Amino acid sequence: MAQTGTLTHAVEEYLEAIHRFASAREGPTTTGLAEHLDVTPASVTGMLKRLADLGLIAYQRYGRIRLTPAGDRLAHAIVRRHRLAERLLADVLEVPLDQVHDEACRLEHALSPDVAGRIADKLGDPELCPHGHPIDAQADDRTMSLLDAPKSRALVVVRLENESPEVVRYLADQKLLPKARLKVRAREPVGGGVVVEVDGERHTIGRELAATIRVTRPRRTSRT
Amino acid sequence: MAQTGTLTHAVEEYLEAIHRFASAREGPTTTGLAEHLDVTPASVTGMLKRLADLGLIAYQRYGRIRLTPAGDRLAHAIVRRHRLAERLLADVLEVPLDQVHDEACRLEHALSPDVAGRIADKLGDPELCPHGHPIDAQADDRTMSLLDAPKSRALVVVRLENESPEVVRYLADQKLLPKARLKVRAREPVGGGVVVEVDGERHTIGRELAATIRVTRPRRTSRT
């Protein structure tokens, strides 16, 4: 029933993708996974069967997709390796943030538990990846989507749910990376865009994009 | 005809293995590759055909195996990534030397040219991997095998051709890692073992093992 070393790259990719969907509170769907992984829905169905056979997901035809405890443990380990790789790339090798995710996607499958542990040691057990996602299991999530954030209150960006290079580059331009302080100034009457003020400047963030930015009220604890 | 990004892991493994054999002046053979890659000779034949189709090796049935210029360029790039990965693992993450090779074998396929370049930058363009192999193309090789080394002269270990964990661990115990200074004291009359003096102590190194240790007369240049 699936040893750690036994997993193929494809299996790891799927587990990670399912985990990401689940964490994002969107139930993973065949089509959603297909888009995320850039394969056809038919291929996803095939792999879901295999994952079910391996005891990594609970699933029946046309049914809901959920990780089993075993699958969840593995997925966590993979995501952890991914995020540690991101920190190594960003902090040690100074890879530009918008490239960090894609590079880490390849590295995560090549990191042994031992090397992952050493990265964590070297970097002083970082808590967050460069996009603001927790590296180890998180208990509670006090963040909200920028879309739901209250107007005129001090907010701070916690993490970006969308790590694609274009999105990260765009948000870097707008100074909307994790730890950035901002306020919501207005919401567009149609389309639901959000007008934010960052660094004294105002930008409008489209609805879909705003939904992927998680923010919170500033904690007195962290003030650079 | 084979873009860089197009290569599968298996193709990269084979190119690297062929390159290693060629560098070691042993012509690569079907059986040799099969052992090195831990697959059957029949599988090697299959892959050799594919590599020939891709224009990466020149080869005909029962004939000699040689990298084409294109194959050689690719193989060099792969070996370079491997050795840069080794330096990163050894220098930054402090992975024990005997594990470095195996970890790098997995990492090398996951490093983009960009990340490889950044590793080289961060580490100050190192010339050698931790086992003493040159990271970039080497012009001439003034080294000799420990088996051929003259007696009673000061010698220094340049590199280990065999990077397997057991061998590296064993040689580390004998203090016979790159840069170690030694003298050949005697040769066994039968079996061809070599008696060396390192650090004031004498050990006998078996014939096969001694053949994989490259040494040279010390250059006045490097004296730690």
Place this chain on the structure above:
DNA sequence: GTAGAATTTTAGGCGAGGCTAAGATTGACG
């Protein structure tokens, strides 16, 4: 130079993981 050993290749198969096309199921909406 020829027999036997060693090496290499062919033939035939298998599993992983992808695809397309077509059929099944679900769900949204009039």
Place this chain on the structure above:
DNA sequence: CGTCAATCTTAGCCTCGCCTAAAATTCTAC
């Protein structure tokens, strides 16, 4: 409640990379 679109699965096929068993070739040694 039925219909139609969206979603999901099945069926059938493909490539890659590996395997075993058997045949072909080359090498070695008398």
